[in-house]
Amino acid sequence: MRITLTHPFDLSPSEARDVQRLLRVQVEEAPPLRPEKVRLVLGTDVSYLRTDRLALAAAVCCSVPELSVVEQRASEGPLRFPYVPGLLSFRELPALIPALQAMECEPDVILADGQGVAHPYGIGLASHLGLIAGRPTIGCAKSVLVGEYEEPGPVRGDWTPLMYLGRRVGAALRTRTGVKPIFLSVGHRIDLESAIQVTLALTRGYRLPEPQRLAHLACEQLKRAHRANQVTGRSEPLLA
DNA sequence: GCGACAG
DNA sequence: ATCTTGTCGC
Numbered sequence: 001m002r003i004t005l006t007h008p009f010d011l012s013p014s015e016a017r018d019v020q021r022l023l024r025v026q027v028e029e030a031p032p033l034r035p036e037k038v039r040l041v042l043g044t045d046v047s048y049l050r051t052d053r054l055a056l057a058a059a060v061c062c063s064v065p066e067l068s069v070v071e072q073r074a075s076e077g078p079l080r081f082p083y084v085p086g087l088l089s090f091r092e093l094p095a096l097i098p099a100l101q102a103m104e105c106e107p108d109v110i111l112a113d114g115q116g117v118a119h120p121y122g123i124g125l126a127s128h129l130g131l132i133a134g135r136p137t138i139g140c141a142k143s144v145l146v147g148e149y150e151e152p153g154p155v156r157g158d159w160t161p162l163m164y165l166g167r168r169v170g171a172a173l174r175t176r177t178g179v180k181p182i183f184l185s186v187g188h189r190i191d192l193e194s195a196i197q198v199t200l201a202l203t204r205g206y207r208l209p210e211p212q213r214l215a216h217l218a219c220e221q222l223k224r225a226h227r228a229n230q231v232t233g234r235s236e237p238l239l240a
Numbered sequence: 241g242c243g244a245c246a247g
Numbered sequence: 248a249t250c251t252t253g254t255c256g257c
Contacts, residue, residue, distance in 0.1 A: 083246095083247065114246045141246050
């Protein structure tokens with residue numbers, strides 16, 4: 001898939017903040033996404049080998065509704081940017097971009113670990129990713145960055161809106177009965193209702209939607225392989 | 241000044 | 248997220 005970069009990533013936190021100011025106006029709203037048009041969904045995740053200041057990324061494309069893996073890519077990159085709440089995309093996207101560029105699939109929706117517009121400046125990781133990928137994205141986080149919400153009902157599918165500055169920026173969604181809710185956030189070119197429906201359709205027996213869970217597992221594998229290579233003294237590229 | 245704070 | 252051991256519950 002094609003990635004369009006309109007700004008550099010080797011920035012200082014304050015420069016990154018300036019970039020967000022310019023990018024936020026490009027995040028688009030969108031009419032309901034027709035569920036039957038969603039045939040491919042991409043899950044993404046990034047993990048770190050803190051000791052090596054290295055970031056490992058994985059992207060897994062799944063078919064819908066089967067949720068079978070269609071394509072899987074991985075990439076890595078040096079960890080240059082610090083973790084600063086609100087600037088996560090500048091820390092994680094650089095490592096993930098090569099994997100996205102290598103992806104042959106053309107996903108209809110992309111899931112990202114983090115927030116979308118439920119962000120202090122309206123441009124969290126998911127929204128930022130949506131802009132450079134030019135596709136609909138959904139922020140899929142395990143906790144909240146900004147906003148308020150009421151505890152959703154106890155059954156799978158129950159949800160409550162995540163409100164921020166008087167806007168509905170996401171939702172606390174119970175993806176499984178009996179587990180803590182996950183926090184969806186509108187990313188780019190998608191509406192909240194569609195994001196909720198799509199996410200539920202992608203969730204099977206785990207708290208996180210399948211593409212996200214698989215991307216996370218892939219990252220764990222990458223880490224293990226990486227450590228193993230280090231011990232063996234080898235340094236071959238991993239996974240396609 | 242204090243507390244909160246995606247991953 | 249990462250660093251870490253055991254432990255409570257379905």
